[in-house]
Amino acid sequence: PDDTSAEQARDRQGILTKPPGSLGKLEELAVWLASWQGREKPKLDRVEVFVFAGSHGVTNRGVSAFPAEVTAQMVANFEHGGAAINQLARQAGANLTVIPLDIDQPTVDFTIAPAMDEQAFLDAVNIGYEAVKDRPDLVVLGEMGIGNTTVAAALSCALLGGEGADWVGRGTGVDDEGLQRKASAVDDAKTCHGNALSDPLEALRRVGGRELAAMFGAILAARHAQVPVLLDGFVSTAAALPLAKLDPNGLAHTWAAHVSAEAGHRRLLDALQMKPLLDLGMRLGEASGACLAVNILRGAIACHNGMATFAEAGVSDG
Amino acid sequence: PDDTSAEQARDRQGILTKPPGSLGKLEELAVWLASWQGREKPKLDRVEVFVFAGSHGVTNRGVSAFPAEVTAQMVANFEHGGAAINQLARQAGANLTVIPLDIDQPTVDFTIAPAMDEQAFLDAVNIGYEAVKDRPDLVVLGEMGIGNTTVAAALSCALLGGEGADWVGRGTGVDDEGLQRKASAVDDAKTCHGNALSDPLEALRRVGGRELAAMFGAILAARHAQVPVLLDGFVSTAAALPLAKLDPNGLAHTWAAHVSAEAGHRRLLDALQMKPLLDLGMRLGEASGACLAVNILRGAIACHNGMATFAEAGVSDG
Numbered sequence: 001p002d003d004t005s006a007e008q009a010r011d012r013q014g015i016l017t018k019p020p021g022s023l024g025k026l027e028e029l030a031v032w033l034a035s036w037q038g039r040e041k042p043k044l045d046r047v048e049v050f051v052f053a054g055s056h057g058v059t060n061r062g063v064s065a066f067p068a069e070v071t072a073q074m075v076a077n078f079e080h081g082g083a084a085i086n087q088l089a090r091q092a093g094a095n096l097t098v099i100p101l102d103i104d105q106p107t108v109d110f111t112i113a114p115a116m117d118e119q120a121f122l123d124a125v126n127i128g129y130e131a132v133k134d135r136p137d138l139v140v141l142g143e144m145g146i147g148n149t150t151v152a153a154a155l156s157c158a159l160l161g162g163e164g165a166d167w168v169g170r171g172t173g174v175d176d177e178g179l180q181r182k183a184s185a186v187d188d189a190k191t192c193h194g195n196a197l198s199d200p201l202e203a204l205r206r207v208g209g210r211e212l213a214a215m216f217g218a219i220l221a222a223r224h225a226q227v228p229v230l231l232d233g234f235v236s237t238a239a240a241l242p243l244a245k246l247d248p249n250g251l252a253h254t255w256a257a258h259v260s261a262e263a264g265h266r267r268l269l270d271a272l273q274m275k276p277l278l279d280l281g282m283r284l285g286e287a288s289g290a291c292l293a294v295n296i297l298r299g300a301i302a303c304h305n306g307m308a309t310f311a312e313a314g315v316s317d318g
Numbered sequence: 319p320d321d322t323s324a325e326q327a328r329d330r331q332g333i334l335t336k337p338p339g340s341l342g343k344l345e346e347l348a349v350w351l352a353s354w355q356g357r358e359k360p361k362l363d364r365v366e367v368f369v370f371a372g373s374h375g376v377t378n379r380g381v382s383a384f385p386a387e388v389t390a391q392m393v394a395n396f397e398h399g400g401a402a403i404n405q406l407a408r409q410a411g412a413n414l415t416v417i418p419l420d421i422d423q424p425t426v427d428f429t430i431a432p433a434m435d436e437q438a439f440l441d442a443v444n445i446g447y448e449a450v451k452d453r454p455d456l457v458v459l460g461e462m463g464i465g466n467t468t469v470a471a472a473l474s475c476a477l478l479g480g481e482g483a484d485w486v487g488r489g490t491g492v493d494d495e496g497l498q499r500k501a502s503a504v505d506d507a508k509t510c511h512g513n514a515l516s517d518p519l520e521a522l523r524r525v526g527g528r529e530l531a532a533m534f535g536a537i538l539a540a541r542h543a544q545v546p547v548l549l550d551g552f553v554s555t556a557a558a559l560p561l562a563k564l565d566p567n568g569l570a571h572t573w574a575a576h577v578s579a580e581a582g583h584r585r586l587l588d589a590l591q592m593k594p595l596l597d598l599g600m601r602l603g604e605a606s607g608a609c610l611a612v613n614i615l616r617g618a619i620a621c622h623n624g625m626a627t628f629a630e631a632g633v634s635d636g
Contacts, residue, residue: 082626280342
C-alpha cells in the first residue's frame with residue numbers, strides 16, 4: 001500500500017463540504033482504494049469480476065439440495081447471460097469473466113483422501129493467479145460449485161478449529177438431514193487428514209476445491225500487483241483464509257463486500273476481524289454480493305473525487 | 319399496492335435460476351417495487367431525489383457544531399454541484415431537485431412557541447406534496463438544515479415518548495455540552511407544548527420544521543400516487559413518523575434506505591419496525607444514504623427482470 005496516497009486522500013476527506021466523518025464507511029473506502037491504487041483520487045474505470053467454477057467429490061455425500069450437474073448447467077447459464085451475476089456485473093459497470101476449472105472432473109471426496117494432488121492444486125492456483133492481468137482498478141471474486149459451502153466449512157474448520165456443526169449451514173437449501181450430512185463430512189475430513197491440516201496451503205489442497213485454489217491465486221496476484229479486491233460470500237472468504245494464516249496482514253488489500261445468510265460466513269468474518277459492507281441476507285455466491293458493493297465503492301469515490309472543498313464552495317467549516 | 323403484480327413478481331422470483339430466497343432482500347425489494355408500481359417487472363427509469371432545506375429558530379440554543387448560515391451556503395453548494403448528494407444522485411442515475419423553504423426566515427424557536435403558524439406549516443406541506451408529479455418510478459427524500467437533528471429528536475420524543483437524552487446525538491459533531499443543550503431543548507419543547515403534541519400533525523407543526531413538513535407532504539403525495547419512496551436518515555424518517563401515527567400502515571410504500579450513525583435513528587426505525595438496507599456509519603443527510611441504496615434497488619430489478627428461468631436455461635431446479 002502507498003502511505004503517501006492514503007494520507008493525501010485522508011487529508012482531502014477532511015476539507016470536503018461535509019462534517020468530518022459524516023460519510024462513514026465511504027470515507028474509509030476512498031482512503032483504502034487510494035492506498036492500494038497509489039493515487040490520491042482513486043478510479044474504478046476497469047473492474048474485473050472473476051467467477052471460478054469447480055466440481056466436488058464430496059457431493060457424493062448428499063451435501064447439496066441441487067444435483068452436481070447444476071455446476072455445468074450454471075456455467076452455461078453464465079455464458080448465455082441468464083444468471084444473477086450477469087445482471088449484477090453489468091449494473092456495476094464491471095467486466096465478467098467466468099473460468100470453469102475441469103468441471104467435468106470432480107475433486108476427490110476429501111472425507112477419504114486429499115481433494116487435489118499437488119499438480120491439480122498448483123494448476124488451479126496458477127489459473128487464478130494468471131487471471132489478474134495489467135493491474136485492473138479493482139478485482140471482484142466469486143464462485144460457482146455445487147457442494148462448495150461444505151468445502152468452505154471444511155477449510156474454515158481445519159484452519160480455525162471447532163466442529164463441523166459450527167461451520168455448516170443450509171447452503172442452497174438443504175433440510176435437517178442434509179445439514180447433518182454436511183457437518184459429518186467436515187468432521188470426517190478432519191479425522192481423515194489430521195495434522196496435515198495445520199499447514200494453510202496443505203489444508204487448501206486437501207479439503208479445498210479448484211475454484212477456491214484459483215481464488216486464492218487471484219488474491220495473491222492482486223496483492224503482488226497492489227490491486228484492491230472485493231470478496232463475496234462464505235466460499236470466497238474461505239479461499240482467502242489461508243493467506244491470512246500465512247501472514248496476519250495478508251488480506252489488507254481485500255474488503256468483505258457482504259455477509260451472507262450462511263451462518264459460517266459471519267463466524268469466519270469475525271475470526272478475520274473483517275467488517276462486511278452489506279448485510280442483505282444473500283446466499284447465492286457468483287460474486288453477486290460483491291458486485292452490489294461495487295456501486296457503494298463508486299459512490300465513495302464519486303464523493304471523494306467530485307465534491308467541493310469548504311474553501312472552493314465558500315462554506316463555513318464549523 | 320397492487321396485490322396481483324406483487325404475486326406475479328413473487329412467482330417469478332421462484333422460477334429464476336437461483337436457489338429460492340438466495341437473493342435475500344433483493345427479492346423482497348423487487349416484489350415491493352412491483353407492488354407499488356403495479357407491474358410484474360418494475361422499472362427505475364425515472365428516479366426523483368428531492369432535498370428540502372429549512373432554517374430553524376432552535377439553532378439559537380447552540381445545538382449545532384456549524385453556524386446557521388451554513389444552510390444557505392450548502393444550498394448554494396448543491397446548486398453548483400459541489401455537495402455529496404450531487405455526486406451520489408448522478409451515480410444513482412437520479413434527477414436531483416433542491417427545494418429551499420424560506421431559508422432566510424428561520425422557524426420560531428420551538429422551546430418557547432410553535433415552530434410554524436398554520437399557514438407556514440400548510441405551505442411547506444403543500445410544497446412537498448406538489449413536488450411529486452407525473453408518477454415517477456421512485457422518490458428519494460432528503461434534507462439540509464443546520465439544527466434539524468434536534469428537530470427530529472423533538473418530533474420523535476413528542477410522538478414516541480422518552481426524554482430528550484434518549485433521542486439526541488452528536489449530529490454534525492457537537493461536543494458533550496452541545497449534546498446536553500440538544501437534550502434540554504427537546505425537554506423544554508415537551509414542557510412548552512404539553513398535550514398539544516399528542517396530535518401527530520400538530521406535533522409536526524409545533525416542533526417540526528419546514529423541510530420536515532415538506533417531506534411529510536411528499537410522502538403523502540407518493541402514497542396517493544402509489545409511488546415507492548426511499549427514506550434517508552434520522553430527519554427524513556422523523557418526517558415520516560406522523561403518517562405512521564395517523565395510520566399504522568401509512569408507511570408501507572416507504573423503505574428505510576439506511577440507518578445513520580445518529581443514535582436516535584436506530585431507535586426510531588426500531589419503533590417503526592423498519593429494517594434499513596444499509597448500515598455504513600453515515601450521518602450527512604442530503605439523501606446521501608438513500609441515493610446509495612438506489613443502486614441496490616437497481617441490482618434487485620436487474621436480477622428480477624433480466625435473469626433466465628430454470629426452464630429457459632435448462633438448469634435442474636433441485
